[in-house]
Amino acid sequence: MLFGKKNRPVVSTATLRNAYDRRSFVIGTMGAGVGMLLAVRMGYIAIAENEKYATEAESNRVNLSLIPPRRGWLLDRHGAPLASNRADFRVDLIPDRLTNPEKTINTLGELLGLDAAALAELKDKVGDARGFQPVEVGSGLDFSQFAAVSVRLPEMPGVVPQRGFSRFYPTGPAVGHLVGYVGPASAEEYELDRNPLLITPGYKIGKDGLEKQFEVKLRGVPGARRVEVTASGRIVRDLDTREDIQGNPIKLTIDGPLQDYAARRLGLESGSVVVMDCATGDLLCMASMPSFDPNSFSDGIGRVEYSMLSQDERVPLRNKVLKGLYPPGSTVKPMVSMAFMKEGLDPEESVFCGGGLRVGNRVFRCWKRGGHGQVNMAKGIYQSCDVYFYHFAQRIGMDPIALMARRYGMGQQFPLPVTSQFYGTVPDPKWKMEKYGQPWAAFDTVNATIGQGYMLANPLQLAVMATRLATAKEVMPRLVLDGKKPRFRDMGVSNEHELLIRQAMSDVVNGPGTAGRGRLPFDDIKIAGKTGTAQVVSLAKSDGKSGPWKYRDHGLFIFFAPFDNPRYAGAVVIEHGGGSGAAYPIARDVMTFLFDAQKGLEQLYMLEKQWGGTAQERLARKYATFAAQAGEAVAPVPRRDEEIFDRVDAEARAAAQQPVTQATDAAINRSDIGDSAPPSAPQDGADE
């Protein structure tokens, strides 16, 4: 450029000025070029890509937060909530927005009734907190406190009263296994269902039982709140809010007060009560105790409370109605009798019971060592004579009995909205060959006919069996009310046979049978049933009635009432109750409550006085003791005392007024039943 191809370029002032002019022109042009480039670039960003960046600026600015939807209620058959939502009032502080922290906190302390220690702790927390992280002042507040804080908001900047909902189960442990509980979604659950709602703080999904089964229906539609936020996440102002839509309620066949009563009546025992409506198959009650309090699960159960539940040998975490499998014991005898008659056995044909029967090289004893003397079918049932069944079962064979057992619901899985059900075993020769590779032996039949040996059933199956015995229809249990009245196939049992079995089962209680103290305290309503005792260990190890709890016999009782026109049927199973004497008094009281709530409650109050409070109270006390041993201080759970929720406990039934009467055809007009019943025999004793 610069003259310069020669070895000695001649450089003078003039050439330099010339060079300056050319070069400064180049520089000026390049500068102008850069200016043009910048203008074009800016035009491109601001005009061509405007839409993209406007969207991004908006998504920066606006923060969309989901408002968890209120969960649908779970209602009992009368429309009272078994699971509802409690308005949960809480107050938070945003330290960064406090103008006068000392004064604000003191005012809050006054309004919320915080003590000095709580105030000091709160002040520490506010001191340590940084920025916009809210500090919780109080939760579970009642409405008056919440309102008091809300009214004084203008003078307390930085105080944020919030309203949320938490799941509430008015009868607590009574519905724990049936209804399940809710909790925050786990990582696995979020993997399965990538719904952003699941990771919204405060949202809880059904974790067990009906809450889990009906999750989608109960969930509802979340609301949304659009707020303007700064880069550091501070909320500047609310833009708009969409209300949530509450999930659909689900109306169950369960009778809330009955469920509560049955659960409480189980008392200190470990067991379950199932009651069904004979006409519809409606499950009125599926109580399983001991249980957990789904309220504390839903609030996020503590480590101590969980370890208390999981260490308990009475497995409060297992739903015994569906997942407890027991040898049905003598409760199968009416069903076995049906099989006998179907195979042509004359019910009057009798056998002599001398206290035992030799089968092969082994003597099978009747439960009554002294023997029953001459026994026909009816006596075989009401006296529960084992020898009668040993004898005729060998004649009839196992296959007809197994077939009949299945028809009566044993080994059956029912189409219910439950997370799982164990369906047990109805053994027959084919099954044994498959399972153990051994041929069926005569003593297997003998064992099976008295419901021992391989035979296993859950309490729901036993209740279905009782219902089918009572109605001679293939009644199917159901858990959800759909307004339809189901129709069931006939079992194909002759009326004569049906009546004979019913009468024999009535005699178990009302005649010379094994459950004489199971009578209902009514003149005109009689209960029919069948006792059962299932051995857990051999007689050599324990007599089944005393000794270590876990070696005691299971007590069982299946029943229906009234015996001549069955409306309700069910089953009670008491784990290690020491015999059926532990089971049928419970059935008696539950049925008493069903026909006359007041009478049932009187009995319950007497017992609860001995046991030391209701199931909920005992559970709370047990937890406190356990926690004390574990060395942890337990804050007492604040009692929830809104009256509206008290409609599903047993007392609500007894109250003269029913707040809601959405009676179905299965409901009973309680005012005209049994005011003049004789006093009951309240002792619980083993008759077998």
Added chain:
Amino acid sequence: MNSIVPAAVARQPWQMLIPLFVLVGFGAAVLFSAAGGHMQPFSASHIVRFGVFLLMASIMVRFSRNFVKFAAFPAYGGVLLLLLAVEAMGAMGGGSQRWLNIGPLVLQPSELMKPVIVLVMAKFYATLPSGMIPTWRALVPAGALIAVPMGLVLVQPDLGTALAIGFGGALVMFLAGLPMRWFVGAGAAGAVLAPLAFFFGLKEYQQRRVTTFLDPENDPLGSGYHIMQSKIAIGSGGFSGKGFNEGSQSHLNYLPEPHTDFVFATMAEEWGLLGGLLVIVIFGIILRWGLQVAKRSNDRFSKLLAAGMVGTIFFYVAINLMMVMGLAPVVGIPLPFMSHGGSSMMTNMICIGTLMMVNRWNRESPRSGLSG
């Protein structure tokens, strides 16, 4: 001449001053918005500083050419000493530092070096006999004059300012008429050395700025955040902006440094493309005036001095705007006359004052019609 306006007022370079006042006023408005609609803390001090430095510039205007020539090397030496003092303070304070605290004043000597390097280079080439221009004697002392302050600033470390110093010095060398092939050669060497410098010369955070500049979406929450948010601010402004005080990116703190390095993005969000073009055009007017001043001057020293000052302002503007629009890495160079900050205002007002001074020299001794 016959105007009612006094001659002393009329002879001021209003074709540059009025756009400059508009720009500073506009800058103050943007800073008003960046402070959330308040004069404090940015806007008021911005205007006060401009006034103070305008006063300083009007004093500078009175300097004679000989005085300035005479003062060039002492000034260079003084600023070099200040730079060393910063290094010493940093070493004693146990960390790197760019500022000197002199009483209430916070002085950043590396900023002062930007106009001073131009001054000293102009002086050097003005006194160098023309015959020596194509020889090593034109290159080596000048190279040393540039390299020493650049090195001192680089160890601070402040890459942006070091590059600005290098740019100012190189520009004067280029305009002084050094052989073209040297620049071509240096460019080629630079192309070879740049990757080496990148991998071995730059600190990790500086490397990351460069890689992020090349792919900002790759790291939207890390160092790409600044570029992304700046582009969002400019892009969401659209043609006419969101309106004064309505910029969400700056008001909600998404935009980093909305009052200093990214003030252009703050402006563009609220004033849109129109505001952006106004700023670019005003800078164009000021810089074009500067080049004309250089062109009109009739001695080599004045020419090189004026052009170098124009180059220094240009470097600020170009790098800053390229940075906020995602065309250059984030190097921390403010936008002259708009960004809040005393050091940058001082440097740029020294440049403007120098240009006005050269403008006065031109007026008082018009160049002869013969000297082409």
